[in-house]
Amino acid sequence: MASDSLARLQRIVGPLPSGFPPGPSTDVAIDFLRSPLAFIDSLTQQYGPTVGLKLGGEHVVLTGDPVISRQVLIDQATVFVKEGTAFFPGSSLAGNGLLVSDGATWQRQRQLSNPAFRSSAIKTCAKAMTDCTSALVNESWRHSGCRDVYADLNALTLKITTQALFGDDLPPAEGVKVTGAIQKAFEYFAGRAALGFIIPEWLPTPDNQQYSEAVRQLDSVVYSIIDSRRAQLAASSSQVSQQCLLDQLLLSRDDQGEGMGRRALRDELMTLLVAGQETSAILLAWACAYLAHHPEQQERAASEARQVFGDELQGTGDVSQAPYLQAVVLETLRLRPPAYIVGRCAARTVRLGAFNLPAGTTVLVSPWVLHRDRNRWQDPEAFQPERWLPLLETKSYMSELSGLGSNGAYVPFGAGPRNCIGTGFAMLEAVLVLARSLAAVRFRTVPGSSFPRADPRITLRPSEVPLLIEKV
Numbered sequence: 001m002a003s004d005s006l007a008r009l010q011r012i013v014g015p016l017p018s019g020f021p022p023g024p025s026t027d028v029a030i031d032f033l034r035s036p037l038a039f040i041d042s043l044t045q046q047y048g049p050t051v052g053l054k055l056g057g058e059h060v061v062l063t064g065d066p067v068i069s070r071q072v073l074i075d076q077a078t079v080f081v082k083e084g085t086a087f088f089p090g091s092s093l094a095g096n097g098l099l100v101s102d103g104a105t106w107q108r109q110r111q112l113s114n115p116a117f118r119s120s121a122i123k124t125c126a127k128a129m130t131d132c133t134s135a136l137v138n139e140s141w142r143h144s145g146c147r148d149v150y151a152d153l154n155a156l157t158l159k160i161t162t163q164a165l166f167g168d169d170l171p172p173a174e175g176v177k178v179t180g181a182i183q184k185a186f187e188y189f190a191g192r193a194a195l196g197f198i199i200p201e202w203l204p205t206p207d208n209q210q211y212s213e214a215v216r217q218l219d220s221v222v223y224s225i226i227d228s229r230r231a232q233l234a235a236s237s238s239q240v241s242q243q244c245l246l247d248q249l250l251l252s253r254d255d256q257g258e259g260m261g262r263r264a265l266r267d268e269l270m271t272l273l274v275a276g277q278e279t280s281a282i283l284l285a286w287a288c289a290y291l292a293h294h295p296e297q298q299e300r301a302a303s304e305a306r307q308v309f310g311d312e313l314q315g316t317g318d319v320s321q322a323p324y325l326q327a328v329v330l331e332t333l334r335l336r337p338p339a340y341i342v343g344r345c346a347a348r349t350v351r352l353g354a355f356n357l358p359a360g361t362t363v364l365v366s367p368w369v370l371h372r373d374r375n376r377w378q379d380p381e382a383f384q385p386e387r388w389l390p391l392l393e394t395k396s397y398m399s400e401l402s403g404l405g406s407n408g409a410y411v412p413f414g415a416g417p418r419n420c421i422g423t424g425f426a427m428l429e430a431v432l433v434l435a436r437s438l439a440a441v442r443f444r445t446v447p448g449s450s451f452p453r454a455d456p457r458i459t460l461r462p463s464e465v466p467l468l469i470e471k472v
């Protein structure tokens with residue numbers, strides 16, 4: 001974050017600013033942290049879709065209003081910026097990467113990163129997606145039995161993301177080092193995530209010190225991969241076969257012909273790991289849970305997977321012929337959006353709908369609320385992949401994921417200039433992992449169990465997803 005902007009954007013504390021949205025008069029930080037989803041639901045039921053809150057002494061706005069959300073994310077994106085928003089816990093891990101940077105730094109990094117996420121580039125990751133899933137179904141899911149599917153999918157998406165970023169030709173020792181260091185850093189990151197708003201990262205608590213050590217180890221592995229890859233690219237002829245995202249980032253150039261520096265590259269790689277691995281595991285785990293609880297829909301998805309891809313799905317990057325699997329993914333993202341809140345900060349005093357917000361106001365847009373808006377969704381609490389099919393007949397899923405969707409209330413990947421750069425990657429990965437899994441197994445509920453509980457932190461993760469794996 002640029003220091004001039006930090007000085008400019010103040011937290012809004014003290015008396016309630018005039019023209020602020022209505023909401024509870026007391027500080028609700030504890031209620032919010034204790035049970036975010038139930039609390040968000042009860043707030044919006046009581047005060048409407050846009051609520052003024054006091055969180056840890058700061059006045060912030062929470063909104064699930066489609067029109068206001070659009071204003072924040074798209075129409076007034078230059079006013080509602082990322083700088084100054086709620087402090088991002090884990091900043092030493094993600095550094096100044098795309099997710100948290102803003103202004104000229106963000107713009108340049110986004111421009112340099114975009115080519116790596118074009119659909120032609122992403123298709124080259126399809127093989128890693130299907131190969132890693134084949135390994136899961138042939139090893140951990142080889143026998144029928146009960147598994148925590150969320151844990152398995154976390155390991156799977158870590159493997160896929162690491163291969164997509166660094167290639168599948170890392171020497172085995174390096175691969176083990178990367179995965180080990182990432183797992184360790186993530187463990188602390190997740191553990192302290194909920195407390196991150198309260199205990200800053202620079203306080204020398206034992207937990208923070210262990211976390212810093214894990215990040216330091218990860219840094220040393222990642223820097224050594226960057227350096228050796230850069231040297232390899234420099235030594236090879238002009239025709240390099242670009243296979244991994246790191247190669248694409250290393251070769252990308254801005255308008256002045258300049259590439260990313262070593263630190264910026266490190267920050268982007270970490271950001272892609274942080275932003276892309278866990279969110280995808282969460283999406284897939286919820287999708288498996290929904291399919292287990294809806295056997296008819298599961299059979300329909302499995303039969304489409306068999307028809308379109310056969311049993312092996314060797315490296316295909318084309319999922320356009322699998323509308324039902326796409327619909328399962330879109331519907332899961334509607335009901336359980338991994339990013340259930342996204343934050344912005346008003347860079348200046350601004351009018352938002354009927355309200356006036358002082359400069360520095362944090363605004364939290366909630367996909368969780370938007371995706372349940374009774375005026376925009378029929379039977380919003382029901383899992384109905386079929387609702388997407390008429391739309392997918394005429395449009396690609398990617399067009400539905402730009403903007404706020406065709407009904408103006410669908411933002412699982414955000415919207416506007418700061419939308420998710422990994423949307424195409426995540427969608428391809430989700431469809432291919434589900435298709436490859438359903439070619440080999442069915443997900444069944446454990447007798448007597450109920451639908452997995454959400455354990456929302458920064459993301460809307462499940463606590464665990466125990467399911468019976470049944471070989472087909």
Ligand code: HEM
Pocket residue numbers: 098099100110271272273275276277279280283337338339342343411412413414415417418419420421422423425426
């Ligand atoms: C199901 C999976 C995913 C979900 C639900 C998701 C969701 C989101 C959302 C909502 C945002 C916008 C945040 C905001 O407006 O503040 C975002 C941004 C971002 N995502 Fe994702 N994401 C997913 C997967 C991925 C993957 C696979 C990658 C990369 C490999 C990725 C990389 C990023 C990055 C770098 C940003 C910041 C973009 C920018 O500000 O320029 N995400 N993601």
